Amino acid sequence: MPDLILFLLAAMTLTLAPGPDNLYVLTRGIAQGRKAGLVAAAGFCSGLVFHTLLAVLGFAALIKAYPPAYHALQYAGAAYLAYLGVRTLRSASAGLALAADGQGAAAVPLRRIYWQSVLANMLNPKVTLFFIAFLPQFVQREAGHEALQMLVLALVFIVQAFAIFSAIALFSGAVGAYFRRRASASVHLNRLAGCAFIGLGIRMALPE
Numbered sequence: 001m002p003d004l005i006l007f008l009l010a011a012m013t014l015t016l017a018p019g020p021d022n023l024y025v026l027t028r029g030i031a032q033g034r035k036a037g038l039v040a041a042a043g044f045c046s047g048l049v050f051h052t053l054l055a056v057l058g059f060a061a062l063i064k065a066y067p068p069a070y071h072a073l074q075y076a077g078a079a080y081l082a083y084l085g086v087r088t089l090r091s092a093s094a095g096l097a098l099a100a101d102g103q104g105a106a107a108v109p110l111r112r113i114y115w116q117s118v119l120a121n122m123l124n125p126k127v128t129l130f131f132i133a134f135l136p137q138f139v140q141r142e143a144g145h146e147a148l149q150m151l152v153l154a155l156v157f158i159v160q161a162f163a164i165f166s167a168i169a170l171f172s173g174a175v176g177a178y179f180r181r182r183a184s185a186s187v188h189l190n191r192l193a194g195c196a197f198i199g200l201g202i203r204m205a206l207p208e
Contacts, residue, residue, distance in 0.1 A: 003138060004153075004156060007138045007156060008156060008160060010134075010138075011156065011160050011161070015157075015160060015165075016164060020120070020124065020203070022165060022168055023196065024040060024044070024117065024120065024196075025037050025040045025044065025165045025168050025172070026168050026169075026172045027172075027192065028169075028172075029168065029171070029172030029176060030172045030175055030176035031176060032107055032108060032113075032176070033177060034169055034173025034177075035110060036110065036113055037165075037172050037173050038166055039117070040113050040114070040116075040165075040169065041162055041169050042117075042162065043113065043114040043116065043117025043120075043121070044117045044120075044121045044161070045158050045161055045162040046114075046117075047117065047118045047120070047121025047122045047127075048121065048127070048154070048161065049158065051121075051122075051128045051131050052131060052150075054128050054132075055135060055150065056147050056151060056154075075205055078201040078202065079201065079205075080119060080120055080201070082198050082201035083201075084116060084120070084194075084201075085194045085196070085199075086194065089195070089198075131154065135153045136150070138153055139153070
C-alpha cells in the first residue's frame with residue numbers, strides 16, 4: 001500500500017492552497033452562513049468522486065491528449081462560475097428592497113448550493129488532470145492493484161478535503177454572522193460573493 005501519511009501531508013498542503021473550491025466555500029459561508037458553507041464543501045467533495053472515476057478509468061488521459069476537450073470543459077466551468085456570479089449579483093440587487101424593510105436578502109436554497117458546487121467541481125478539468133498526475137506518484141507498482149490503490153488515495157484526499165473545507169465553512173460562517181447582524185449587510189455580502197464567483201470564472205478561463 002502507498003505511504004498514506006506522506007500522501008496526507010501533501011494532500012493537505014495542496015488543499016489549503018487558494019483555489020476555486022476553497023474560495024467558493026469561503027465566500028458562500030460568509031454570504032449565507034455555516035450551513036451554506038458546509039453544503040458547498042460537501043458538494044465539492046462529491047464532485048471529487050467524479051474526477052476519481054475519470055482518473056482511475058483513464059478518461060483523464062484522453063482529456064490530456066485531446067486539448068479541445070480540455071478547453072471545452074475549462075471554458076464551460078468558467079462560464080458556469082461567471083453565471084453563478086451574475087445570478088448572485090442579481091439576487092443581491094433584488095434583495096435591496098427586502099433589506100430596506102429589515103428582512104435581508106433572500107437565501108439560496110441549500111439543495112441548489114450543493115448541486116451548484118458539484119457541477120462547478122465536475123466542470124473543472126484541472127482537477128481531473130491533477131488527480132491523474134498526483135495520485136500515481138504515491139502508488140507502489142510492485143504491490144499491484146494500482147486501481148485499488150488510487151481509489152484508496154482518492155478517498156483519503158476527499159476526506160481530508162472535506163475536513164479542511166468544513167473548517168473554512170465554520171470560520172467563514174462565523175465571520176459572516178457578525179456582518180449579517182447589520183441591517184443591509186447580507187445584500188453587500190451577496191454582492192461580494194457574486195463578484196468573487198465571476199473572478200473565479202475568469203481565473204479558470206485563463207491559461208496557466
